[in-house]
Amino acid sequence: MCIFHINYDHKSVLLEEAIQALNINSTGVYVDGTFGSGGHSKLILSKLTKQGRLLAVDRDLSAIKIGKIIAEQDSRFTIIHSTFSKIHKHIENMRLTGSVDGILLDLGVSTLQLNDDNRGFSFMRDGPLDMRMDVSSGQSAAEWLSKASLEDIVWVLKTFGEERFAKIIAKVIISTRRYKPIVRSIILSKLICDIVPYRNVYKHPATKSFLAIRMYINNELEEIAQVLEDSLGMLSTRGRLVVISFNSLEDRLVKYFIRDHSCVVSIPPKIPLTDYQIFSQYKSKYKLKDMGKLMPSKKEIERNTCARSARLRYAEKLMI
Incomplete structure (x- = not known):
């Protein structure tokens, strides 16, 4: 980790x-x-x-x-x-x-959003994986990840996060959710951190994925x-x-x-x-x-x- x-x-x-x-x-x-x-x-x-x-x-x-x-x-x-x-x-x-x-x-x-543990925007904080700018409407990131197809997850990570390891991350998300719901931000963050092979001291491995999912969820x-x-x-x-x-x-x-x-x-x-x-x-x-x-x-x-x-x-x- x-x-x-x-x-x-x-x-x-x-x-x-x-x-x-x-x-x-x-x-x-x-x-x-x-x-x-x-x-x-x-x-x-x-x-x-x-x-x-x-x-x-x-x-x-x-x-x-x-x-x-x-x-x-x-x-x-x-x-x-x-x-x-x-x-x-x-x-x-x-x-x-x-x-x-x-x-x-x-x-x-x-x-306000990053520091609120209940919002799920930060890959450094543990809280419900929500990511909605407006919590009064729309689906949360956890809800979307629980049902999105492999192809959809790959598309979101590539399109909005320009994530080069989109397919690897998407496959792990699909396999993980079969036995463990991905409902908290720290779970998703650790999952990505453990599988992404590239390490950059200036950027957390989950940065692009969290950005991509947030941008998609909020249109x-x-x-x-x-x-x-x-x-x-x-x-x-x-x-x-x-x-x-x-x-x-x-x-x-x-x-x-x-x-x-x-x-x-x-x-x-x-x-x-x-x-x-x-x-x-x-x-x-x-x-x-x-x-x-x-x-x-x-x-x-x-x-x-x-x-x-x-x-x-x-x-x-x-x-x-």
Whole structure:
């Protein structure tokens, strides 16, 4: 059995960079699509005047409880229990479609979830193998593993975790569940740790499998794809979309979305045209301006190892 020591103290990754990328307008309207413990929301609120407004969203009821405390104390702040795919409906109901100045999405798992033994997100903690972001709906990871076919398990591990040992792990899961239900996170973690032949001192052998199962159970990639598409209608002209991702699948999804809706135009020197005048020629097709990518500094990575895989991409909505 391999032993890994991980520090789960809460530290918002790329916190200052994310807020700077939003280019906060003190009287603007903002959406924090992943409230979590409220780190980003609190900093956004500190930049807003009484006229500013922040809508925070989370599908985790534990996060909603924290958000409600802030909402009771700050009239500028609203917290909503929702998935990504429904955010645009809440914006529509609040009559804010096309008026949002910035949308922030931090796609990492929150400390609240990792530190809760009853959630099953962590391969380092023993608890019920649940993995649902919203425990009030859907099937748990244990329920899915108890009935999924070998082919389905292999597909999930390969597709969402890019796990090279997917077939070996899937076979052991199938054989193990015949005599011992896999209902606790530590059981699954030990099972994987004992059979995966590769050892990396920086990554637990169960990392990819836990990621894959979590993403599948919560339909995460489809939810992300939907909110990205919906952001085009929610944002105001020059509104910012800021996304922090922590794995290659999420990052590619964000990267390609921004690329597919962006127009990269080289403006010749001494030509008296602004970016928006150039982009206006393509307004029927292109809706975003790619503002680039930011990565954590060496200092932040040393302070918080969870920041190693973080990538921040952001874009600005063009005048349509």
